[in-house]
Amino acid sequence: MSQLYQIFPDEVLGSGQFGIVYGGVHRKTHRAVAIKVIDKLRFPTKQEAQLKNEVAILQNLSHAGVVNLERMFETPERIFVVMEKLKGDMLEMILSHQNGRLNERVTKFLITQVRLPMQIKPDRHQILVALKYLHSRNIVHCDLKPENVLLSSDNEFPQVKLCDFGFARIIGEKSFRRSVVGTPAYLAPEVLRNKGYNRSLDMWSVGVIIYVSLSGTFPFNEDEDINDQIQNAAFMYPPNPWKEISSDGRYLEPRILSYLISYYVGGASAGSKSYGHPHQPSLLFHDFRGKAYRWMRGRFCRFVKA
Structure with missing residues (x-):
């Protein structure tokens, strides 16, 4: 993950019970992204299933009115979800x-x-x-x-x-x-x-x-x-x-x-x-x-x- 994207730990876009969303950038294209970092040790099985359901659905969608999922990376300790960076809700x-x-x-x-x-x-x-x-x-x-x-x-x-x-x-x-x-x-x-x-x-x-x-x-x-x-x-x-x-x-x-x-x-x-x-x-x-x-x-x- 670190070879493709750089995470900016000082740029916190949002946070929840199980993870934090940081600003980041694609190293090659310099495109701004949002990276959700999830601690698997604190992540209940039910929520992990919901996340994987979301990723599975978004990977098959391509529409201007739907947030773009770029990649998901998984290590024994963390899940990284890379999405396009937006301006609030x-x-x-x-x-x-x-x-x-x-x-x-x-x-x-x-x-x-x-x-x-x-x-x-x-x-x-x-x-x-x-x-x-x-x-x-x-x-x-x-x-x-x-x-x-x-x-x-x-x-x-x-x-x-x-x-x-x-x-x-x-x-x-x-x-x-x-x-x-x-x-x-x-x-x-x-x-x-x-x-x-x-x-x-x-x-x-x-x-x-x-x-x-x-x-x-x-x-x-x-x-x-x-x-x-x-x-x-x-x-x-x-x-x-x-x-x-x-x-x-x-x-x-x-x-x-x-x-x-x-x-x-x-x-x-x-x-x-x-x-x-x-x-x-x-x-x-x-x-x-x-x-x-x-x-x-x-x-x-x-x-x-x-």
Whole structure:
């Protein structure tokens, strides 16, 4: 490993219970990289399995919206995972903004691929575009949240890259999984009900990400059982900050966003095999498709033209 890459021990990019992420450089090309160094003696078997699952999946992916895994090295004492170096994550971006939340135009930009201002390259591959790529390869991320959405730059309109595929699963078009994985606040109702899940899990998580991005809070009452609120789609919309958000934005809450996104990124109809949505089977898809399109496309385009 040391023959190919140099680790900068003074440049700590992040740390966890079992390892530290350092800045580094490829010795031959001088390309900046991030190197996760994991102490195997402190690394539980379960977490090691998750890491190897992540590496196995990322080694077969190549997409602008997915973090690039360069190499993995293993010694008797340590595991080294070399990845492209990025500029933080979506959670940091949310917390650093005024009032601890993003405005609608930035949120829409991060979520979907949209027409951009002239000075920004038009080839951004955002969250939904990256998900469409993963799902086309039968991969479900299973742990989407702002911390797992990395940013390629620190400007207002960065390229996003999905990361942390430790919980990711390969699921066939007609298959469902039942094991509970992921972060509780972003789990879909069918996971908690143990009814099995497929790509719909990621779609639901994107809905929660949009809520968190726009409001700076979770859509749940922290004093009550979160699992019950998720299963009943009992989300809160307090006047502050939702009164400042457009009516179309307020309309597109997590319980229908997954249904919407299935159409938006894949052209899939309601109830399709690829993006089936079990939460609101009687909901008329076309009733909110127009609102969704206006919110995610039209209003941003008007901003661009202004």
